[in-house]
Amino acid sequence: MQHEFPLVIVEKIARAGSIRGAADLLSITPSALNRRLLSLEGELDTQLFERTSNGVILNAAGEIFITHARRQLAEMKSVRSKISDIKGVRRGRVVIAIDDNVAALASFAEEIAHYQREFSDVTFVVEPTPANDIAQALTEYRADLAVQLHPTTNSYVSSLCAAPAQIYVGAHKGHPAFGNGPLRLHELAKFRWALQVSRSFARFC
Numbered sequence: 001m002q003h004e005f006p007l008v009i010v011e012k013i014a015r016a017g018s019i020r021g022a023a024d025l026l027s028i029t030p031s032a033l034n035r036r037l038l039s040l041e042g043e044l045d046t047q048l049f050e051r052t053s054n055g056v057i058l059n060a061a062g063e064i065f066i067t068h069a070r071r072q073l074a075e076m077k078s079v080r081s082k083i084s085d086i087k088g089v090r091r092g093r094v095v096i097a098i099d100d101n102v103a104a105l106a107s108f109a110e111e112i113a114h115y116q117r118e119f120s121d122v123t124f125v126v127e128p129t130p131a132n133d134i135a136q137a138l139t140e141y142r143a144d145l146a147v148q149l150h151p152t153t154n155s156y157v158s159s160l161c162a163a164p165a166q167i168y169v170g171a172h173k174g175h176p177a178f179g180n181g182p183l184r185l186h187e188l189a190k191f192r193w194a195l196q197v198s199r200s201f202a203r204f205c
Contacts, residue, residue, distance in 0.1 A: 009033060044065070070141040093125065094144050096145045097134055
């Protein structure tokens with residue numbers, strides 16, 4: 001929709017941090033994108049970005065505009081989804097931000113594949129995200145859903161559901177914990193652990 005494009009260009013420029021980077025995302029020339037931005041700023045009678053030698057950053061007016069833009073784009077995405085449901089065709093794109101710690105413990109590929117067998121026009125993007133950035137990704141509408149070990153809630157973010165998590169511990173046959181079945185964390189506190197970090201066992205506690 002034409003009225004969405006001004007919102008999209010500000011969001012893309014803010015995310016890319018430069019006119020050129022946003023132009024690549026939008027598949028248009030930097031000069032054309034810059035003209036659209038200048039036209040929008042002319043209509044608003046204010047600049048939205050501070051131009052720097054390294055690119056652009058949102059100013060105070062830009063921060064106000066980007067909050068509105070992201071909210072409007074998210075609401076329009078929801079409207080499209082509801083209209084598709086009325087037609088009996090479910091389609092869309094769902095971005096799931098996953099806490100880096102959860103990403104190492106679970107795979108969502110099977111659940112996503114199961115859903116897509118029924119709704120093949122729905123695509124999913126799973127983005128491992130630092131735990132401290134989860135809430136911001138949701139409030140900035142960069143993610144639709146989030147999965148994390150210790151969710152934080154505020155006036156903008158709420159927990160939809162919770163599930164128990166299992167941690168699997170390996171031990172050699174001679175280890176005192178070997179063969180004892182499921183254990184609680186406090187029962188393992190007396191042992192030294194090797195925790196997997198960045199796919200390599202490099203941290204001990």
